[in-house]
Amino acid sequence: MISLGGAAPMASDSALVPTPYVVKRFVCENVDTFTLTLAPSSGGDALRFAPGQFNMLYGFPAGDVPISVSGPTWRKDVLIHTIRAVGPVTKTLAQLQRGDSVLLRGPFGVPWPVEQAERHDVLLVAGGIGLAPLRPVLYHVLKHRRRYRSLTVLYGARTPSDILFRQEIAKWQARTDMRFEVTVDRSDADWHGHVGVVTQLLDRIELDPLRTCAMVCGPEVMMHFARLALSQRGVPSSQIYLSMERNMKCGVGSCGHCQLGPFFICKDGPVFEYPRIASVFSVKEL
Amino acid sequence: MTSVQTLTPQMLALPFFAGFGRDDLQVLAKHCRPMSWPAEFEVIREGQVATESFLVLDGRIQVQTNVPGRGEVTLQTLLRGDILGWSWLTPNASYSFSARTIQPTSALGFDGTTLLRECEHHPRMGYLLMRRFALVMSDRLRHTRLQLLDLYAPPRTSGSFQALRKR
């Protein structure tokens, strides 16, 4: 039985009640994606989070949406989110200016396995906006570089103009202690990089399958094919992690919207070790 | 003509050669030659009579076509281990697309016309070779289908948010 009673709950303890944050910086990443740097309106430290966790960001008065934190875990003063404007709430957020307010609650969800990945080759496979939830992992691995073996990022974007974090990617590509490959599905005349889907890169890179820890984030179909490619290359299923997406509304497993089979994606995920979700991953309309 | 020694252990480690016996490799080796090209080199051209396949050993090649108004559009880039060109497998074929190196690139070139003749004489090797090309093609088809899905496209309802910012 659940223990009831105890100290009377406080209204402000509710995970459903947000806290005001103020926009410190607004950066356009591409035609439909932007990055918000947010600090608590009351001053003081921002919420702490782990790579892969998400917050519910509330664009007044439209409502809220789940957005992964895309900044480094060690920034105590701010929370950074990279958002694609695709729906009413994200389009409201897209109109924010420096100094405007948003409401935020979180952090929610199971993070990427940055500790289990220590002493492994870290392989991050990102598709589209899926690069944003993986960026905190990249920051973490680079900060604690000696705890990890090789570091490879394979990133697929729709077109060259859709590529996120362009200046940062150039810096990562210049480093000798990691590999960062970008590929686009559709090229233009100025693009001289890879063309083709990200799973094609996955088939081509050298990897030491048994020592690889792969973290994959992107559209479900992309993750499906990336997982297949990784398995074909011999990476054990238990070393493949995927970040799932469903209609997260409450963040704490009580509103029921984000269920996928036995899981509440908001609290049992979004990050899953592949074997945990293998049986439900490809069931249509589940 | 080259001997099996043309195929170094490094080359033989490529998935393309998996499953071939020593005799098969001997035959294959007779019809291939190492090639290298500088950057920006046109390896094949759309419409040319197709006689060759290239197994990329190092470097990078882009498969392209010319779209009026858009110029040369790259459809796919090929890396070490990828095969460029299989049109010679079909009768009276010409290359469907052009291919150009992006950086200095080395490859093994196979003479398709003579290889086809060898396949008739060595059905076992021919069978293995056809299976190998079937794999290359199914791989290419799968990737092309994924590209067609346009997985990162914005949902139909969405537009540019930058228009919204000009309020």
Added chain:
Amino acid sequence: MEPAGLAALLSALWAAGYRVIGPTVGDGAIVYGEVRSLSDLPQGLTDQQEAGQYRLVSREDRALFGFHVGPHSLKRLLLPPKERLFATIRKGSALSVVPEPIPTEKIAFLGAKACEIQAMLTQDQVLVGGAHPDVQYLARRNNLLIIGTSCTSAGGTCFCTSMGGSPRVDAGADLALTEVISADAHYFVVETKTALGASLIEPLHLPSASVTEQSAAALRVADAATQMGRHLATDGLKELIARSLESPHWDSVATRCLSCANCTLVCPTCFCSTVEDVTDLAGDHSERWRRWDSCFHDDFSYLHGGSVRQSVRSRYRQWLSHKLSTWIDQFGRSGCVGCGRCITFCPVGIDLTAECATLQARHS
């Protein structure tokens, strides 16, 4: 305890500051409302239930709790159909949040059936059993006093015994009553289940129930357990459903299911909710309201661009497989208490016990 004793308990509850809610008659059904006197209770009435059918009919006696379950359940009190979570006020570019105050009203529920209480305990796990307890629910739950009434008959769509339950009220109630009525007697056997329950009963100085009275009550409850109108074979059901996600049987249900969401609204354990943000005309004040939602609604599984569950087949599958299979993965118990409401209140009479039996026959 005579009916007069119950009337005294009722007065004592109101006097102690409780708002007493219980079964009343409204809209041709037994629904929950305020109970100020015994005359508010559905005296002499019972419900006849079948798939897609519910009728109030007169009993031959004047029993106060001689019904089974109606369309309402305790979740109306603990997780209201609509409630405000917080308000947001905009001043210039600044936003401030005003959380909804914690509810303090003390409520006594009179006449909770055993399956109602099981359903409440099931919802407790979902809403306050995790890392982030729902503070509104928790406060209401802590302020709720429960006077249960064991069933002395079972309804046409009842199957609590299949779900590990029993018509007998036990844990979860503060007081448990069993109503005994015959040609020459009408009394309640009262069991105190908590210290709070005992503290309410003591001032009434009730006579102890005799052994005969106690056994008459126990016999009626035991009888009810043998009268279940439905049966669900739960052995291996969880696993069977989990491996039958692609069964053509879901298509068969989909040809009948209207996706109307009635089953989820009457289900005492269905907890899904959504939120709505309501803004004033000036746009400076907005309120967030939570309201019940249903996995049968087409936008329930909305993911940028469209819904994951577009077909009725997939929505019925979600509901049934959650209730009887994945709920066990999530919470270690079934999400079904066997109350039968979903069968009774389905406008086309879809019966989950029958659907499961078909699945079992097809795939076992």
